[in-house]
Amino acid sequence: MPPRYGKLDLAAWSKSAPAINGYKTEPWILKGARIVTLNMEIDDDPADNLIPATMHPSIPAYAIFCVTNYPDSPVGPFSIAEVRISGRTGVRPRGFVLRSFCDNEDARRELAARWGYPTVAGDVKLYIRHDRVVANVSAGGKPVLECELLDRDVISGGDIQYIASMHLARNQDDGKLVLVQVDPEFTFVKAERGKPRIILLDNDAFAAGANLRLANPISATFTTADVTLPKIRYICNPGLPAMQGTTKVAA
Amino acid sequence: MKFGLFYEISVPRPWGRETEKTVYDNCLEQVALADQLGFDSVWAVEHHFLEEYSHCPAPELFLTACAMKTKKMRIGHGIIVCVPEFNHPIKIAERTAVLDILSGGRLDVGTGRSATWTELAGFRANPDETKKTWDEFVHCLPRMWTQDRFSYQGRSWSMPQRTIVPKPYQKPHPPLWVAVTSPGTEIDAAERGMGSLGLTFGGFADQEEKVKRYRKIIRNCTPVGDFVNEAVSSVNFLYCHEDEAEGVKVGRRLTGTFNYLAAQLLSVREAYPSKSYPSLGLLPSLRQEAAGPGDASGAPEGIAIGNPARILREMKKWEAVGCDRVNFLLNALETVPQQKVLDSLRLFAKEVMPHFQGASDCASAAAGGR
Numbered sequence: 001m002p003p004r005y006g007k008l009d010l011a012a013w014s015k016s017a018p019a020i021n022g023y024k025t026e027p028w029i030l031k032g033a034r035i036v037t038l039n040m041e042i043d044d045d046p047a048d049n050l051i052p053a054t055m056h057p058s059i060p061a062y063a064i065f066c067v068t069n070y071p072d073s074p075v076g077p078f079s080i081a082e083v084r085i086s087g088r089t090g091v092r093p094r095g096f097v098l099r100s101f102c103d104n105e106d107a108r109r110e111l112a113a114r115w116g117y118p119t120v121a122g123d124v125k126l127y128i129r130h131d132r133v134v135a136n137v138s139a140g141g142k143p144v145l146e147c148e149l150l151d152r153d154v155i156s157g158g159d160i161q162y163i164a165s166m167h168l169a170r171n172q173d174d175g176k177l178v179l180v181q182v183d184p185e186f187t188f189v190k191a192e193r194g195k196p197r198i199i200l201l202d203n204d205a206f207a208a209g210a211n212l213r214l215a216n217p218i219s220a221t222f223t224t225a226d227v228t229l230p231k232i233r234y235i236c237n238p239g240l241p242a243m244q245g246t247t248k249v250a251a
Numbered sequence: 252m253k254f255g256l257f258y259e260i261s262v263p264r265p266w267g268r269e270t271e272k273t274v275y276d277n278c279l280e281q282v283a284l285a286d287q288l289g290f291d292s293v294w295a296v297e298h299h300f301l302e303e304y305s306h307c308p309a310p311e312l313f314l315t316a317c318a319m320k321t322k323k324m325r326i327g328h329g330i331i332v333c334v335p336e337f338n339h340p341i342k343i344a345e346r347t348a349v350l351d352i353l354s355g356g357r358l359d360v361g362t363g364r365s366a367t368w369t370e371l372a373g374f375r376a377n378p379d380e381t382k383k384t385w386d387e388f389v390h391c392l393p394r395m396w397t398q399d400r401f402s403y404q405g406r407s408w409s410m411p412q413r414t415i416v417p418k419p420y421q422k423p424h425p426p427l428w429v430a431v432t433s434p435g436t437e438i439d440a441a442e443r444g445m446g447s448l449g450l451t452f453g454g455f456a457d458q459e460e461k462v463k464r465y466r467k468i469i470r471n472c473t474p475v476g477d478f479v480n481e482a483v484s485s486v487n488f489l490y491c492h493e494d495e496a497e498g499v500k501v502g503r504r505l506t507g508t509f510n511y512l513a514a515q516l517l518s519v520r521e522a523y524p525s526k527s528y529p530s531l532g533l534l535p536s537l538r539q540e541a542a543g544p545g546d547a548s549g550a551p552e553g554i555a556i557g558n559p560a561r562i563l564r565e566m567k568k569w570e571a572v573g574c575d576r577v578n579f580l581l582n583a584l585e586t587v588p589q590q591k592v593l594d595s596l597r598l599f600a601k602e603v604m605p606h607f608q609g610a611s612d613c614a615s616a617a618a619g620g621r
């Protein structure tokens with residue numbers, strides 16, 4: 001078996017990469033976010049096609065289904081749902097975002113221009129019930145993701161480790177394709193853990209095709225937190241391993 | 252202060268037919284040389300599914316080969332994963348007794364519970380339970396080694412009365428250790444009268460506090476076995492070369508490779524939030540330490556890379572904070588050519604080990620008598 005790196009088809013993915021307006025964005029502080037994440041192991045070899053060569057796959061590979069409701073933001077309330085594929089940039093755990101759905105047009109525009117979020121229009125709903133938390137996502141009236149956290153159990157926010165995201169985007173200033181690292185800060189108000197269950201997943205809607213094959217469920221969390229979408233600190237050349245192609249753009 | 256070897260057995264891709272055999276052969280050659288040079292012990296981990304990082308799922312077999320190739324070194328079986336999905340406690344008692352017999356009473360037994368989701372989920376083990384099952388196992392093991400007849404009705408396992416044979420060669424039984432990675436585990440070790448098999452560093456000041464805490468608590472411990480194994484061990488990297496710059500350069504390549512491999516694994520904490528795993532465990536901790544602030548040579552504090560003079564200084568600091576022994580990782584992905592590894596061992600034994608009392612006094616390691 002040869003050394004492992006991501007095998008994402010950059011030429012194909014670059015066509016849908018959002019335009020980012022440089023790397024100078026100011027942070028957004030988003031209070032009272034409600035965040036559901038589901039971690040699911042996925043089949044290793046096809047998953048290599050879902051992360052760029054910058055990243056080494058985690059062992060084993062897993063996908064992170066993340067649905068967040070922000071009750072307030074500079075552009076009003078919005079909800080966003082995304083699928084990330086785990087990997088490593090050098091020695092750091094990261095999640096490559098395949099695609100996200102967002103229900104607020106202004107938020108979509110700002111998230112793409114400031115942080116390179118690969119976001120399209122969609123309805124994103126969170127339902128909080130006593131025994132579960134349900135997330136439903138649809139686009140064009142068609143469901144693309146239905147998932148839930150079962151058996152809610154209170155834990156400490158200190159036990160949760162959310163990993164930073166990597167967004168493939170094209171810099172408007174110089175036209176270069178880059179991977180943008182987005183590492184939000186979280187201040188947890190409350191946290192729960194449960195079992196993850198994916199009821200419906202439209203692989204094509206998340207640009208995963210046949211490469212995303214769900215395997216072993218890991219865990220699910222539901223948190224309420226104040227989230228800071230930060231300044232951009234690092235960008236990577238998506239065609240090179242992170243050790244060779246990472247640039248620091250802010251302290 | 253004594254010095255030992257610590258094996259993860261890291262195998263580089265691509266994995267041809269001979270790759271793993273070559274790595275195992277190299278390890279055994281190193282162990283045989285280390286025995287002649289006066290190193291005190293050889294330890295081998297138990298890991299599963301950790302591709303490239305560790306191809307050592309059956310350490311008892313590797314260690315049996317080590318025992319056959321050595322005369323004096325202690326044989327460190329550790330850590331054994333004390334989780335029922337990995338190892339049944341009866342099998343642990345039996346196979347350690349056999350290894351103790353085959354090695355002529357040179358066995359040390361390290362215990363732990365695994366820190367990766369990669370491994371725990373592979374065996375369908377519940378991360379929330381591992382600390383509890385570890386505790387249950389370490390209380391049973393000495394009784395299984397020493398009692399003529401044994402029966403048990405416990406939380407995670409049970410057995411009707413049987414005679415567990417053979418019994419260990421060492422009397423009353425081999426020394427017991429605990430892998431210490433998570434904060435506070437040194438207290439678990441001390442309260443149970445077990446050796447602290449440190450697998451992280453965290454700076455000398457932090458280490459000194461841990462050792463003090465351990466030695467204070469162990470004075471009033473309730474030992475799980477028939478004797479108290481008061482001992483503090485730490486893990487480190489070793490690359491020793493006459494030229495400091497060359498030693499640091501090759502050593503940093505070794506530490507960087509190890510850390511890169513470790514980072515690709517999935518820790519429990521990353522994937523499965525649990526109060527049972529408050530820290531990231533061995534792998535990221537070692538990674539941070541080996542990448543930490545360095546001295547003028549460019550080598551990180553406490554790491555045994557460079558020339559003999561630098562390594563001697565660092566080892567004296569370990570001794571000063573109360574560490575009894577240091578176990579060395581010698582390679583990762585065969586980054587360091589075998590001849591260089593052997594030369595490094597020889598140079599360390601010649602220039603560094605003589606500065607430590609008891610460093611080559613391997614034969615004194617009789618069970619219970621330490």
